Amino acid sequence: MLDLSVLNKEQREAVETLEGPLLILAGAGSGKTRVLTYRIANLIENGVYPGNILAITFTNKAAQEMKERIIQIVGDEARNIWISTFHSACVRILRQDIEKIGYNKDFVIYDTQDQEKIIKECLSELNIDEKAMPPKDVLSKIGSLKDDLIDAETYYSRYGMDFKTRNLANIYKMYQRKLKKSNALDFDDIIMLTVKLFKENEDVLNYYRRKFRYILVDEYQDTNRAQYEFVNILAKEHRNLCVVGDDDQCIYSWRHADIRNILEFEKDFPDVKVIKLEQNYRCTKKILDAANYVIQNNENRKHKRLWTQNELGENVRFYKAENGEDEALFIVKEIKRLVQEGYSLSDFAVLYRTNAMSRILEEAFVTSSVPYRVVGGLKFYDRKEIRDILAYLRVINNPLDNISLERIINVPRRGIGQATIDKVKEYANSRDISLYSALLEIDRIDGITKRAANAIEKFISQMNYFIVSKDRMTVSSLISEILDTTGYIKELLEDNTKESQDRIENLNEFKSAAVEFEEQNEDKSLAAFLERIALVSDQDQIENIDAVTLMTLHTAKGLEFNIVFIAAMEEGIFPHFSAKDDEDELEEERRLCYVGITRAKKKLYLTCAQQRMMYGRTMFNNVSSFIEEIPEHLIDDISPKRMSFNRVYNYDDYRAPSKTISTVNKINTTPVIQKPNLNKSANYDVGMLVKHKIFGVGKVVAVKEIAADKMITVEFDKAGVKNLLASTAPLEKI
Numbered sequence: 001m002l003d004l005s006v007l008n009k010e011q012r013e014a015v016e017t018l019e020g021p022l023l024i025l026a027g028a029g030s031g032k033t034r035v036l037t038y039r040i041a042n043l044i045e046n047g048v049y050p051g052n053i054l055a056i057t058f059t060n061k062a063a064q065e066m067k068e069r070i071i072q073i074v075g076d077e078a079r080n081i082w083i084s085t086f087h088s089a090c091v092r093i094l095r096q097d098i099e100k101i102g103y104n105k106d107f108v109i110y111d112t113q114d115q116e117k118i119i120k121e122c123l124s125e126l127n128i129d130e131k132a133m134p135p136k137d138v139l140s141k142i143g144s145l146k147d148d149l150i151d152a153e154t155y156y157s158r159y160g161m162d163f164k165t166r167n168l169a170n171i172y173k174m175y176q177r178k179l180k181k182s183n184a185l186d187f188d189d190i191i192m193l194t195v196k197l198f199k200e201n202e203d204v205l206n207y208y209r210r211k212f213r214y215i216l217v218d219e220y221q222d223t224n225r226a227q228y229e230f231v232n233i234l235a236k237e238h239r240n241l242c243v244v245g246d247d248d249q250c251i252y253s254w255r256h257a258d259i260r261n262i263l264e265f266e267k268d269f270p271d272v273k274v275i276k277l278e279q280n281y282r283c284t285k286k287i288l289d290a291a292n293y294v295i296q297n298n299e300n301r302k303h304k305r306l307w308t309q310n311e312l313g314e315n316v317r318f319y320k321a322e323n324g325e326d327e328a329l330f331i332v333k334e335i336k337r338l339v340q341e342g343y344s345l346s347d348f349a350v351l352y353r354t355n356a357m358s359r360i361l362e363e364a365f366v367t368s369s370v371p372y373r374v375v376g377g378l379k380f381y382d383r384k385e386i387r388d389i390l391a392y393l394r395v396i397n398n399p400l401d402n403i404s405l406e407r408i409i410n411v412p413r414r415g416i417g418q419a420t421i422d423k424v425k426e427y428a429n430s431r432d433i434s435l436y437s438a439l440l441e442i443d444r445i446d447g448i449t450k451r452a453a454n455a456i457e458k459f460i461s462q463m464n465y466f467i468v469s470k471d472r473m474t475v476s477s478l479i480s481e482i483l484d485t486t487g488y489i490k491e492l493l494e495d496n497t498k499e500s501q502d503r504i505e506n507l508n509e510f511k512s513a514a515v516e517f518e519e520q521n522e523d524k525s526l527a528a529f530l531e532r533i534a535l536v537s538d539q540d541q542i543e544n545i546d547a548v549t550l551m552t553l554h555t556a557k558g559l560e561f562n563i564v565f566i567a568a569m570e571e572g573i574f575p576h577f578s579a580k581d582d583e584d585e586l587e588e589e590r591r592l593c594y595v596g597i598t599r600a601k602k603k604l605y606l607t608c609a610q611q612r613m614m615y616g617r618t619m620f621n622n623v624s625s626f627i628e629e630i631p632e633h634l635i636d637d638i639s640p641k642r643m644s645f646n647r648v649y650n651y652d653d654y655r656a657p658s659k660t661i662s663t664v665n666k667i668n669t670t671p672v673i674q675k676p677n678l679n680k681s682a683n684y685d686v687g688m689l690v691k692h693k694i695f696g697v698g699k700v701v702a703v704k705e706i707a708a709d710k711m712i713t714v715e716f717d718k719a720g721v722k723n724l725l726a727s728t729a730p731l732e733k734i
C-alpha cells in the first residue's frame, strides 16, 4: 500500500486526484516533484497500466531518479512508464513513425557546431555575407521559429516579403533541405516534427492518444509553444493532464519558454482543479524569507507566499571581496572550514550567472586541492577526439550524414586533401546525391589523383565493413574496432604528448560510457546509443561523487544542496547587463535569483567583488540590487574590514599545506596579489604555445598591455578562448 502519510493535506489531495485537468501551482521546495512521483505511484496502485502514463521532467537525470523512486514504491512494473524529457519522448515517437513525414528512421541529431556548419554553407551558397547575417543569430532565429511551430514553408509564404526576412526565409528553407538530405534533425526539429507528425497522421495521433491516457509534466512554467502543443494535442480528448510548476521559477524565456503556458492553464481547461502548495520543506526560515523578499519585487506573478516549519536557521552571509580571486579563495576557505565541521563536499554548490565565471573559481579549487566538478561549460562530448569518434559512429549509423562524413574523411590523415573533398562535394551536389554515394563512385569523378582515389577506396571499404558489422557488434567493440582499424589511436600514440595521452584517456572513458550504456539499456543499438548522447543536458552530467558542484544558476533548477554560494552578485553580472533597461528581463533575472536562493537547505552565502577583470578590463561593479532587496536583519556582512589599501593579505590560509610566501604589491592604490610559482616576467608572444594548469594546451592569439600587467588571450584546444592575466594565470610556455 502506498504510504501517503509522508505528504501534507494539499499534497495528498493532488496525489489522490486521478482524473481530469489538474494544475499544481506552487513555490520552490514545496514538494511539487515529490507530488508528481507519488501521483504516478498512486495511479498505478489504482489499476492504471504503467504503459499508459507519460511523465515529462526537465532533465534525463530527473527522469531517471523519478523512475527509480516509483519502482521503489510500486515495484518493477513501473518500468513501462514513459518518464523522460520532452526531447527524449519525441525522439522515441519519431523513431517509430518519422518515415510518414519523409525522413528515415536512422536520423541523427545535429548539435550547435554541426548546425553552424550547415548555416555557413547556406550563406555561402546564397551569397549572403556572414557579417550581415551572423550564423549564430540566424540559428537562434530559426530556433525560435521552430519553437513557435513555424516551419520553413510557412515562414516563407507568410513573411518572405521584405529583403531581410526574405533572406532569412531562404536560408531557413535551404537549411531544412540540407538537414533532410543528411537525414538529420536539429534539436528544435525534434518537437516541431513530432507535432507535425501528429497533425498530419491521424492514426499515429490516435495511437498515442490512446496510449498516453495520463500525462504529467514537471516544471511546466518552462515549456515553450511547441511543447505546449505536444502536450495539449495528446491530452485534448481524455483531459487527464496534470501539470506542476512555479511561475516564479520561469527562467528559460530566452529559450522561448512562455510563462503564459502556466498562467493561462485555467483558460485552456476551465474546469481545471488548482491546488496550491505553500509549505516549503527545503529551506530554513531565514533562507526562505530572503527568497520571498526578493521575488515580491516582481509584478508579473501570481501572488503566493511560502512558509516553512523548518528551523529558523542562520542569517544569509554576505561577503564582499577585494577582487575576483579573493572572492574565490574566500569560498574555498569557507568550504574547507565547514568540511572540518563535518559537512561533506557534495553538500556544497557554487552557483554563478554565466559559464565564464567558473574559471576564476576553478583556479582557487585547484590551487587549494579541494575536489570539485564543473557541470556544463565545456562538455565532454565537445572534445575533439570525442566528436571524431562520434562522427564515425554517426556515419556508420546513417551514411547520409554529410557533415559527420566530412569531419572524418581525412581524420586520421589518410591523404585525402581539401581539393579532393571539394571535387567530391561538387560532384555530389550536381547529382543531388549524398557525399557517401559520391565517394562510392570515385572513379567517375574528374580530376581526382590516383593517390587520393586509392585512399578513398580504402576508407570506403573500411566504412562499409563497419556498416555491415554494426548490427552484430556491440557499440563498445565497434568503437575499439574503429579506433584500431583506422589508425586513430596509432596516430595519437605516435604523437606521444601529454595532450595525446589525454585524448586517449578520454576515448577510453567514452568506451566505458558505451559499456555502461550496454549494461543499462534494453535497446543496445548504435542508434539508441547516439540518441542518448545527443540528448544529454548539463544536469545529466552530474555524477555521484564527493566533490563541490560548480554550475550556472540555470543548471541548478530543481536541485537542492545543504550549502549554497552564489558568486559574483554584482550589478551588470547578476542581474545581467542585458536586463538593464528591460523590465521583463529584469524580472526574469530576479526569478533566477529566487531559484538560486531556494536551492539552499541550510546555509546561503552571497558573494561579490569590489573589482574584477572582465572582458580584459578591470571593472568596479556595484553590489547586486538583489542583495539590497533582502532586509538587513536577514543578512550578516562578513566582508573583511578594509583598514587601508596597504593592508597585508595573508593567503597562506587559503592554500594547501605548502608553506609558500605571499607578497602584496601596491599599484595605483589597487592591490595586486602575486601568487607564488608564477612567471610574471614571462614574455608571451602571439602564436606561442602555452600550457595552463586547468585549461591545458593552447595558443596565444593576442597580447595586450594593461596597467602594470598583460592580458593574454589564449585559444585553448579544449577550453576555447580565454583572457588571462600574465601575472596570475597558472601558465607556462611550452
Ligand code: ATP
Binding pocket: 006, 007, 008, 011, 026, 027, 028, 029, 030, 031, 032, 033, 034, 035, 246, 249, 280, 281, 282, 557, 558, 559, 560
Ligand atoms: P523545486 O521548485 O525546486 O523544483 P519542488 O517543489 O519540486 O522544488 P521537491 O524537490 O519535491 O520540491 O521537494 C523539496 C524537498 O522537500 C525535498 O527534499 C523533498 O523530499 C522534501 N519534501 C517535500 N514534501 C515533503 C513532506 N510532505 N514532508 C517532508 N519532506 C518533504
Ligand code: MG
Binding pocket: 032, 033, 034, 558
Ligand atoms: Mg521540482
